[in-house]
Amino acid sequence: MNFDKYQRLTFERRARVLWISIDAGPMNAVDFELHEELAKVFYEA
DSSP states (O other): OOOTTOSSEEEEEETTEEEEEEOSTTTTOOOHHHHHHHHHHHHHO
16 A cells, blocks of 8 residues: 555554554644545545
8 A cells, every 4th residue: 555645644554553643743733635634544544
C-alpha cells in the first residue's frame, strides 16, 4: 500500500500493525484537507 499521497498523516508499520499519526503542524488542527485524509485512510488501509 502506498501512502505517499498523504500530506498530514504519517505511517509506520510495526509487525502487523499500521500506526497512523497526525502531522498537521504544532497544534494538529483538523482542517478540510486533514478531514479528507482521515476519511480516505480507513477506507484504503
